Amino acid sequence: MLLAKLKRLIPSAVRLRWLLAILIALTIIFWKLVPEVAVAQIQTASPPQQPLQKSKTQTQPVSSSIQPYLDQAIKRVTEFRLDNGLKFIVFERHQAPVISFVTYADVGAVDEPDGKTGMAHFLEHLAFKGTTRIGTTDYKAEKPLLDRLEQLNTQIKAAKADGKQDEVAQLQAEFEQVESQAAKLVKENEFIQIVSQAGGDLNAYTYLDKTVYPYVLPANKLELWMSLESERFLEPEFRREFYKERDVILEERRLRVENSPTGMMGEKFLDTAFKVHPYRRPGIGYEKDIRNLTPKDVQEFFDTHYIPSNLTISIVGDVNPTEVKQLAQIYFGRYPAKPKPIEEIPVEPPQAQIREVTLRLPSQPLYWEGYHRPAVTHPDNAVYDIIGSLLWVGPTSRLYKSLVEQQQLASDVDGDTNTPDNKYPNLIVFLATTASGHTIDELAAALEKEIDKLKTEPVSATELQRVKTQIRAALLDNLNSNMGMARRLSEYEAKTGSWRNSFKYLDEIAAVTPADIQRVTKATFTAENRTIGKLLSQ
Structure with missing residues (x-):
């Protein structure tokens, strides 16, 4: 992008x-710090990083040939906010029977505490692993296996810390066996397949300040998107293939940083330019932090930041704003309202x-x-x-x-x-x-x-x-x-x-x-x- x-x-x-x-x-x-995306790519330019407020000099009008276009565009935008705080922006554009969707989470790597970097990026990867209904052949059988994997991971860390190598080997063998059993119940990439079979594409990317989930679907698949996207963040199962995905991210970091002179230099440069602000840290996270992250860490990060008032959804294309609002209330109105997290990001001194x-x-x-x-x-x-x-x-x-x-x-x-x-x-x-x-x-x-x-x-x-x-x-x-x-x-x-x-x-x-x-x-x-x-x- x-x-x-x-x-x-x-x-x-x-x-x-x-x-x-x-x-x-x-x-x-x-x-x-755009992560490798584990889903189908959408060939669109990245969001503009453009100025947003007026210059101190006197504002001059845009040319008469452009201003009418902008005025007409503004008139085609409808906005509403659900009772739980989730904001929708709808832009009608009926030139083609397609719709673009963007779920914008106002959360990124800057929101991670020191020692647990990489969670925003990790969560973006896990967001496509499915829910309690999507991505599994039998969640009732899968859940106890996922519970056991968490327990074993904790025990392995403790045994390593105590230097009990024999116990580590025994626990690791059981971990691999349980992980293999759980893998048999996974419907690989089912979420992506549903979108693809409907004639659409999806993507995701994480920056330091935001995490974004874009989709493109035919115009007659509006309700499908409502169902899938609301379900994905209503009942996600982040433990599914968690440790497998952790290894993928660690390899991604090796390719982008440890094995890349420009990656290493970029990380050192930002760490030199910033002393206290989280911009000094890589969005993908540090290797040690990624390796030690747990499903509980990611779930707590999600529960804190992926709340309705921290999300903005924009829908552009061949849509009816009235229908969008009705469906949004049905599907996204299910999200419980939560207070916005208190920002505790240090200010970089001059x-x-x-x-x-x-x-x-x-x-x-x-x-x-x-x-x-x-x-x-x-x-x-x-x-x-x-x-x-x-x-x-x-x-x-x-x-x-x-x-x-x-x-x-x-x-x-x-x-x-x-x-x-x-x-x-x-x-x-x-x-x-x-x-x-x-x-x-x-x-x-x-x-x-x-x-x-x-x-x-x-x-x-x-x-x-x-x-x-x-x-x-x-x-x-x-x-x-x-x-x-x-x-x-x-x-x-x-x-x-x-x-x-x-x-x-x-x-x-x-x-x-x-x-x-x-x-x-x-x-x-x-x-x-x-x-x-x-x-x-x-």
Whole structure:
């Protein structure tokens, strides 16, 4: 999903440059920490990480050719909230007999306590294992086996701690026998098969701030989705294949981190840039934590965070809002209301001096440079997006033209305006690979010069208009997608308090001035706010 966001700037005839671009892509994937999905893929772009509030400069209207479209779109949106607190957003779009669904859980890796990282991602995997009725041939026979596996897992941990190796071996043998018996009662991927047989697809992904479950189904399968999705979180059975899935996730981590120079560097970089905020931790979790997680841990995490008032469901496509509301009350109205969890996430203190981390691994030299920036709800978010577009988006961007084409110091340049996520203050990050014969220090010095130009030289009207046009085109493309709209509406609702803010973004971009860019650049890109990461060849 995030690969769609990467800038494909490298000439296809140069094989080496393609490989370097892939390395940078892997780095950004690690930072965003999108897990491997154990379900069918939906080929849609990831939810936009766009500015949400008005710029401090005077707002300018979007062009007359776009505003009527936005006005009409807003009129087709219906919203309602069930008595238990669950919010629904329905967007009617009858061009094709299909519907996109997004269940947005306002929970991610940031909500995990230290020592139990990886639960949000783990739960996303387990959410497709089924319920007491789906995914099993005989739950009455399966349940005592799952109970016994939990008991044995606890006993094995205790025996290992006491150094009782003979007892560990005996318990492990019984564990494997019971696990084999339980596996015979599992209807593998039944949940996915039901959706597939109905002509649909589904997916799931976890970020630091959110967990999202998107679906696409034919328009006549609305009630099927209501039944399946409500059942999945009403009576889930997270213990089914729990230990098998744990091994899958551990292998996933090995591939993405331990066996990946960019993965290792990404983890070290974030741990250096953040000192107290959970953004310092990998969304997939630490290996030790994942290995020690229990079904009870995941169930308690689910019970705390997967409550109606913490969920937003958006439905976009060929639907009738009245029917949606009626079915939602029948199926999702069964959820008991619970109070929202109290947020206990520490605030990251201002960075007072430059930070640096260096690793030597068998890899092409890569350079990271990050600066702390405000959360997505800050009034200057549009300015940060403009800065990113000016510097690294596309072959006409400043860094590509200067560092790659003119000075030939870099083989590729890229960046991200919200690393690793955007609900809380985060980082704007630059990435670059060195060209043959040049060093990371040369590249860093050239990057600093380009950043300084933004501080001292006002951006021309022509260049500013070009990047605004690029951003507008990307946004309109997103709005024309059922899934893109479903994801956008739910995310804006959860992060800003209203889906309506998603339609204000063009005005935010239009309002950005050269003076705004200079002001934000001077305040953000300072030496004391800088974190540097150097991945050097071994």
